Amino acid sequence: MKGIYSIAQESQHDSQYLMGKAFLEQADIQIEGSRPWDIKICHPGFFKCIMQQGLLGLGESYMDGWWECERLDIFVYKFLSGQLDEALPTHLHDILKFFSAKLLSIRSDESNFKRGHNDYEIGGDIFAVMLDSYMQYSCGCWRQASCLNEAQTAKLDMMCEKLQLTPGMRVLDIGCGWGGTAEYMARHYDVYVEGITDSTEQQKIAQARCEGLNVTIMLGDFRDPFDDQFDRIIALGTLQNIGLKSYQTFFEWVANCLRPDGLFLLQSIGSGQLVNHIGPWINKYIFPGGCLPSGEQIIHSTQLYLHIEDWINLGEDYDKTFMAWEKRVNTAWPELRHHYSPKFKRMLDYYLCSCAGFLRARKLNMWEVVFSRNDAKKI
Template sequence: MPDAAQRLTTLAEQLLGAELPLRLRAWDGSEYGPPNTPTLVIRHRRALRRILFRPGELGLARAWVAGEIDVEGDLYEALGAIAGLVWERDDLPGPSLRDAHTRAAVRELVRLAGPFPPPPPPREEVRRRSGALHTKIRDRRAISHHYDVGNDFYELVLGPSMVYSCAYWTDGGTLEDAQRDKLELVCRKLDLTPGQRLLDVGCGWGSMAIHAAREHGVRVVGITLSREQATYARKRIADEGLTDQIEIRVQDYRDVRDGPHDAISSIGMAEHVGSARYLEYARDLHALLKPGGRLLNHQIARRPLADESAYSIDEFIDAYVFPDGELSPVGSTVTQLETAGFEVRDVESIREHYALTLCRWVANLEANWPQAVRLSSPGRARVWRLYMAASALAFRRNRIGVNQVLAVRTPASGTSGLPLRARTWKG
């Protein structure tokens, strides 16, 4: 097929009802589309079969992970262009199969795609799950899928800080500076002082626990469901000489029974909790705090939907990145925390900071691409590149946000323990 690129462009524009904003290169070597734009490369006709079988995000993701499509040029510009055709599809009129021209275009696209059915999903995709969401066993498997990719892989992406959440940037700072500043901001909001007891829920590779113990003199219990994270964190803690101050457990937050704690940090963990369990999560943390204790809940948020009875689950993220992960609006989070008994005292949005953080992670991955592929797989490395770049774009475009919510288990006396001008974050 000597002109597959032009034929595909024409068919895509007819079906989408909009001009294709990218140049296209097909498997036959042909190219078509506007110059000086990123090029969408379709390496094999299998990609079309995947997209026809699962139109939208998941079909595109399967073709990307399988290496059947790629982007040459600026990945963020390409994703921004595609976003208007996929993730922001509500803004465009959809084609109707009642229209004869649409049916003809679909038939032509099927001929170009080759024989059906489509190939099986790439092996990196989470297989079909059954049973209730967010049971302890299912959550443990979901966490293992994402975090047990390999500590060496995460070292390449995250850098020396080994912090896998939004950094807190100043002009000209490095990623390590920004992650240190984020950890220090959390400690200041919690007003940590020597001798206090901190529970770090979703402790990751131990960075928050180490910073709090070393810089603020607290004793820390860190919990994670990832055995690889726990092993790595314990070694770091031993190397820092902090084993007398920090305990790392492989434990579900629902199984922690040794409160009360003076403070709780939950950084980038609550996205895994889910709508059915969120009030339970909030009540459990409230019960684990002493009266007057503070919770810092650092969590990604989505924009509200028309139907607020539903949490948002992204197809690509659910299938390849965070199985069973759910995002809620920040207002819902605040409501649930207050329903559980907390007094919410401060909400800080740091959305732009996460876009900057993700771009640095993408740059780290791209700079170490051969090693990242060796440590994981070509498909897994491609998953992480797409997920982080697309997430950076989503934060930039205000499709999702991230917030630090400071809440207090205010005692019956009404004394919160916060200074009158709390935003100085000094005790």
């Protein structure tokens, strides 16, 4: 195999190479440069691939080892800040229109990440090393934190304070994951928590985690009949899984489950544009059928049922969270690499670093919104 430098030398007079070189330099990205965000071309078909296939080609060519970059997160940030995304045949900003990526559905071979000839879903080993002790697969709060555990604990405290939790309250956790949020609220705020998940594996883990606490973990989702009402409701990263057509149904269901004086906290990745689909790379490898809300869509879908009490953007915090996840995965990879292919690892790096880059360039936001019922007395 020819080295990176040899391929670049042979491509100097190729029109696609020269055009691609000039294209990237508009965003202060060099080919064969020495800076961490500069890229190295390892395959002569790289530029043709991205010009023909857009963002899908960009992601797949990285997975195939056609180009290298020491700091993918900075590369994506530079690319977007230079507005190069608007020049691709399929806009690059679609790459990360996602945010609660369901890695449990990812496979591990060249086509759909199967390992060998057997289906291989990601096990809990990656999540166990990537996430914090409370298994929070959502944004941390880094204002006074120096590590991931501190950031996620600060996020949980901030969320509980916004919800004004007091002992004895009934809390509904929609999409409760591995039960870390439910455990934290029950243990530190003495509330009763009911968690809902659509994963039998997560239900078992959450039940074991919350054993002995005033917590119930149920299997189901918001489409199931539900007659109870709660003092507080939370949904962390749930909205991206629902789909635009179900937004109003979801928020109406939340309002019906919320007591008249209750509060609902929503945390969701959001886009500044109206988006009802997800980019082809993310759709193929990370999040099939994903959809990101815009602020306008959230407001339109909630105005009949809920009143906005507070809305903040935690995009900078989520950028840092993704980079912390990437660092933890790479630190632990020597122990994990025997279970996953090199191509899978490149896919995981691309996902985590690209998300950070999009948040840093403010192409995506991380919103935390607190609602009350629109027929309730405002706080």
